[in-house]
Amino acid sequence: MNILKTLTLTLTLAVLTMAGSVAFAQNMPNSNCPNGRGNASQLGYGSAWSRSNERLSTASPAARPAAGSGANDFPELPASWSTFGRRANPSAAPVDSFSRPAGSREFDSGSDNRSLESRNDGQVRYRVPLDNSVPSSDDRSSPVDRYAPVDRDAPSSGRDPFVPSQQPQGQLDDETSTINNLLTSRYQNPVTVRAIRAMTTTQAVQLFAEVSEKIDERSLEPTSYDLRVRRALRNLTIALDNQAFMNGLGISGDSFSTDGFRNTLSRVVGNGQIQNYNDARTVLNTVMQSAQSVQGLTPSVVAFEFSNASIDTLDKFSGLEPADPGSRNGAEMTNMKSAALEENIVGIGVEVREHAEGLIVVKPLRGGPAAEAGLESGDIILSINGRNIDGMKMASSVDLMKGTSGSQMRMRIYRDGKGERDFALTRRSVRVWTVNDTKLLSGTDVGYFSLSRFSQNSTAEVDQALNELYKKGMKSLVLDLRGNPGGLLTTCVEISDRFLACGTIVTTKGRLSADNMVERATYNKTWSVPLVVLVDGDSASASEIFAAAIQENGRGVVVGTRSYGKGSVQTHFPLSAIGGDLRLTTALFYSPNGRKMAGEGVTPDVEINDRDGVVNGDEVLVEAVRVAGSQTLKEMARTSGTCRKSTPTIGRSSSLSNIMDSGQSTTSIR
Numbered sequence: 001m002n003i004l005k006t007l008t009l010t011l012t013l014a015v016l017t018m019a020g021s022v023a024f025a026q027n028m029p030n031s032n033c034p035n036g037r038g039n040a041s042q043l044g045y046g047s048a049w050s051r052s053n054e055r056l057s058t059a060s061p062a063a064r065p066a067a068g069s070g071a072n073d074f075p076e077l078p079a080s081w082s083t084f085g086r087r088a089n090p091s092a093a094p095v096d097s098f099s100r101p102a103g104s105r106e107f108d109s110g111s112d113n114r115s116l117e118s119r120n121d122g123q124v125r126y127r128v129p130l131d132n133s134v135p136s137s138d139d140r141s142s143p144v145d146r147y148a149p150v151d152r153d154a155p156s157s158g159r160d161p162f163v164p165s166q167q168p169q170g171q172l173d174d175e176t177s178t179i180n181n182l183l184t185s186r187y188q189n190p191v192t193v194r195a196i197r198a199m200t201t202t203q204a205v206q207l208f209a210e211v212s213e214k215i216d217e218r219s220l221e222p223t224s225y226d227l228r229v230r231r232a233l234r235n236l237t238i239a240l241d242n243q244a245f246m247n248g249l250g251i252s253g254d255s256f257s258t259d260g261f262r263n264t265l266s267r268v269v270g271n272g273q274i275q276n277y278n279d280a281r282t283v284l285n286t287v288m289q290s291a292q293s294v295q296g297l298t299p300s301v302v303a304f305e306f307s308n309a310s311i312d313t314l315d316k317f318s319g320l321e322p323a324d325p326g327s328r329n330g331a332e333m334t335n336m337k338s339a340a341l342e343e344n345i346v347g348i349g350v351e352v353r354e355h356a357e358g359l360i361v362v363k364p365l366r367g368g369p370a371a372e373a374g375l376e377s378g379d380i381i382l383s384i385n386g387r388n389i390d391g392m393k394m395a396s397s398v399d400l401m402k403g404t405s406g407s408q409m410r411m412r413i414y415r416d417g418k419g420e421r422d423f424a425l426t427r428r429s430v431r432v433w434t435v436n437d438t439k440l441l442s443g444t445d446v447g448y449f450s451l452s453r454f455s456q457n458s459t460a461e462v463d464q465a466l467n468e469l470y471k472k473g474m475k476s477l478v479l480d481l482r483g484n485p486g487g488l489l490t491t492c493v494e495i496s497d498r499f500l501a502c503g504t505i506v507t508t509k510g511r512l513s514a515d516n517m518v519e520r521a522t523y524n525k526t527w528s529v530p531l532v533v534l535v536d537g538d539s540a541s542a543s544e545i546f547a548a549a550i551q552e553n554g555r556g557v558v559v560g561t562r563s564y565g566k567g568s569v570q571t572h573f574p575l576s577a578i579g580g581d582l583r584l585t586t587a588l589f590y591s592p593n594g595r596k597m598a599g600e601g602v603t604p605d606v607e608i609n610d611r612d613g614v615v616n617g618d619e620v621l622v623e624a625v626r627v628a629g630s631q632t633l634k635e636m637a638r639t640s641g642t643c644r645k646s647t648p649t650i651g652r653s654s655s656l657s658n659i660m661d662s663g664q665s666t667t668s669i670r
Helices: 169-187 190-198 200-219 225-239 243-248 256-271 277-291 299-312 336-340 369-375 393-401 458-471 489-497 542-552 619-628 631-640
Strands: 022-027 106-107 318-324 346-354 357-362 382-386 408-415 418-427 428-433 435-440 446-451 477-478 504-510 517-520 531-535 557-560 568-574 580-590
Touching: 169 190, 169 225, 169 243, 169 299, 190 318, 190 393, 200 225, 200 277, 200 299, 200 568, 200 580, 225 256, 225 277, 225 299, 225 542, 256 277, 277 299, 277 557, 299 318, 346 382, 346 393, 357 393, 369 418, 382 393, 428 489, 435 458, 446 458, 458 489, 489 504, 489 542, 489 557, 489 619, 504 542, 531 542, 531 619, 531 631, 542 557, 557 619, 568 631
Parallel strands: 446 477, 477 531, 531 557
Antiparallel strands: 022 346, 106 568, 318 580, 346 357, 346 428, 357 382, 382 408, 408 418, 435 446, 504 517, 504 580, 568 580
């Protein structure tokens, strides 16, 4: 079956993954998405460009021993396990057997930016206005080479963090804590546990080969095999004391057997450097054989952790998402974060976040069963189908909410000031709207709508909102991207095109020439309405691309707080061994001015930290309305069609005694 390959940039709300804190409680039928966007059950968004179908390469970076054929089959060890196979040059570049990049879908991360510390400190800042120059590369008559080679940042060699003798005790304690947290997140996820229990040894070994190959060929900064194997041994050593790992997989070895296994791991660590896949595979065979002395610690568990440990040595946005073998005929979503990008989902239609007492409702989806039944934002879900979820990890709680269309579920919620209440809901297909609150702001001619994410249907929704506001007399527009975690790059480019007559929108750079891309504005029907874009620390990826494109092309003004600073592209490779996806960082993206977005984000033209929030009104929105009516913004809109950048000189309201046209950053006293 041909699968279109697509590129997306999204920091989606995490669903059924412990990396995130927000989820859509829903399921998605396993049907083909419209417009050739891929399988709906795997959350494919659109694409920046289409590539011809390409199967996963079965070639290996080096000759690899064949996996066994039985459920507990793996190759016999050589006479001396320490006699490794052919050793490759560790400094040699990975073998590239692809003429084009592999993978069916390309996303950025599933991690949730809400877990990071806020960058805001209550101050109001103003960025230095942009200069008036227009880069010569923005000449629309020049041909665009999307695949020209571009230098990338060199991979980090890094010091081996898993050799105790080389590190202070404090660092070791931090590493142990980090690994423990990863193990807990991994093995408290019901989908992961079900996948491992259904996995044969042959499949697990094939998975390790597949993961190793893809890291070598496509990871932006691949790590050495020595580092990957040492991390796997370290993970397994710590896992023997990790309750989520032991209890989740039913491992119950006595102290004698576990100590013996630890000794094997310790001997392997000190036996020499691992230089290639053959070396790593030999060590894996040794560890799989030794692990069988521990009751419940199967070879497939060991091989699965070797795969995860390899990914753990990469950046925090790479990950492994196994398919859920417990899904019913594909009716349940394997990867529920697809809900953030698909037009329709199956479920009760509610967005939730982890809470100390269970789950808290972020918002019920418009037109869904939850909204129709009366669930409200801020409701705390205490139990699902009679099961108390207090203290339960989010992945487990959301797993209880899964079900097919027409099935029923019960939940008990707590509403502040009104006590507990029971709901009975029937799951069904729900439309996921991304444009909300379309309106003229009270007493003004300023149009407003919020965009929750860049999904398949967002462009059409934006077009509809703009036409509706125009008919109502809109003279300027506030586009609210606060809390928008990103989405589909295709959609981001399309919506940017609605406001940019020309200029660069985004540039990506990766290891392969096909990962090097320049997207430029080309849409003919451009809106010239004065534009204000709102962002905050939860605006990420595609949101940042849009905001930077508007800002650096001089098309409008950005108001709010500094955005998240995602800045990287992740490719989702479908896994042939077990089903599911391998997510690897394959490129970084850059603003129109060539600025690296990773770790930096977008600094607003008018920066406001609205600590009071809705208590005393939306201060950010109030300031946006003031900016929307300014003569400067009108001039920027007027010159946008000529492709001349206009430098923003928007002054802050006099009540805060801050100005921007001086080009100096000033701080209010509040």
